[in-house]
Amino acid sequence: MEIKNIVVIGAGLMGMGVVQVSLQKGYKVTVVDIKDEFIDRGVSGLKKGLDRLEQKGRLGEGVTTASILEKMSTTTDLAAAVKDADLILEAVIENMKIKQDVFKTCADNAPDHCIIATNTSSMSVTEIANASGKADKCVGIHFFNPVPLMRLVEIIKGDGTSDETMDIAVAWAEGLPCRGKRYCPRVLKDRPGFIANRMIAPGFVLMNWAFDEAVAKGVTWEELEADTVKETSPMGFLELGDYVGHDTYYHINNYYAKTLSPDFTPGKAYTEMYETKKLGRKVGQGFFDWTQGRPKIDRSKKAGIVTAEQLDAIEANEGCRLLEEGVVKNWQVIDDTMMAGFNRPGVMELATQNYEKWSTLLAELAAKIGKDYIKPCEFLKSGKFVGMK
Known part of the structure; x- marks a missing residue:
């Protein structure tokens, strides 16, 4: 199927x-x-971005902002918008009922050949798609912000997604312009968080405990941030949270608490941050002050509450769970996904050398903080994942 007409639902970033x-x-x-x-x-933000690219000569010879925008139209009438669509992608709020309503309207009004995709970062593609009545034409296409720069696009197979739909979605995403070649892994089983977000999610199980510990001990956020930074990461756990947005992480962790384990439930300190609207970079204040741009964080002193190795071990354990669940077939996909999505190496290759040590570390850590979810899973304890490259 040739894609010509695209409908994007949601005019956010x-x-x-x-x-x-x-x-x-x-x-x-x-x-x-x-x-x-x-x-x-x-549209105003889009035009400003394209104007900057035009001024730098990055739109291509003879291509202008005006010539690009000639192919764009806008409307608030969803049913009319999808009448001639070949591919629809929804990027609305992370609310299951809203997404299901959008899919139902699209399926009722779009041509039979049209593919309907959700950009959800964590919710069930299958559950969203089932509302449409055309599950074979539905798929997850999960981009990362900012879309023109971030190479990763996860293509998620719902329970009813056809192989043809998967193939078309992968080919379309791979062809979109980006800084570098796009990486579009196939997520073979619809599980919360898919690959990239699922890998970093269990870190919050530890960090929610650590946030409360820091408050109780009078430790600064800078000192706790210093605990989490490693040489291969551009920023630590707290700064990354500020960058993404704590409302996003708060809602996602509550979703994981329902779908994966109650251990993901946000702790007292993190809940207070959310309730007091300290949501991070987008509002100017999170763990750190962003009102003058990216904060200069003093990481010279560590709190000694957590370690970067603990976070690596937790991440590797989750990678092994993805293999156990059949979300991916090999751990190289996981490491490549983390590099494309977060601009840092994955931990699975490192885990092949450290899984015995990390299994012991996680068993002791789970007992210490009372969170069973971070106990080592069977693939990590046995090393079975090692040969699944």
């Missing part, structure tokens, strides 16, 4: 990022949102 790369590739794109003001704000 993620949605407009998909709009930008789709327009740059030459597709006709319709932007849909529930209010004109949301669309206007999104």
Whole structure:
């Protein structure tokens, strides 16, 4: 199937990022949102971004912002927007009922051949797709922000997704422009968090405990941040949380608490951050002050509450769970996903040399903080994952 007409639902940062790369590739794109003001704000940001690229000569010879935007239209009428769509991608709020309603409207009004994709970062693609009545045409296409720069796009197979739909989704995503070659791993089983977000998620089980410990001991956030930083990471756990947004992480961890383990439930300190709207970079204040740009964090003194190795071991354990669950067939996909998604090496190759040590470490840590989820799983304890490269 040839894709010509694309509909992107949601004019936020993620949605407009998909709009930008789709327009740059030459597709006709319709932007849909529930209010004109949301669309206007999104289009304004898109135009500014394209203008900067044009000034730097990065749009291509003879290509201008105006010529790119000629292929874009906007509307608040979703049913009308999808009448001629070949591919629809929703990038709306992480709310299951809203996503299901969007999929039902799309399926009822789009052509039979149209593929309907969700950009959800953690929710069940299968559950979203089942509302459509056309599960074979539904798929997860999970981009990372900022879309024009981040290479990773996870393609998630729902329980009813056809192989043809998967193939079309992978080919489309791989062809979108990016800084470097896009990496589009196939997520073979629909599980919470998919690959990249699932790998970092259990770190919050430890860190939620650590946040409360830091408050109780009067430790500064800078000192706790210093505990988590390693040479291969561009930032530590707390700064990364500020960058992504603590409302996002708060809701996702509550979702994991329902779907994976109650151990993901946000602790007292983190819940207070969310409730007091210290949501990170986008509001100017999270663990750190972002009002003057990226904060200069003093990491010279460590709190001694957690270690970077503990976080590595937890991540490797989760990678082994993904292998056990059949989400991926080999651990190289996991390491490549982490590099493409977070610009840092994955831990699975390192785990092949340290799994016995890390299994002991995790067993002791789980007992110390009272969180069974981070106990070593069978593939890590036995080393069975080692040969699954």
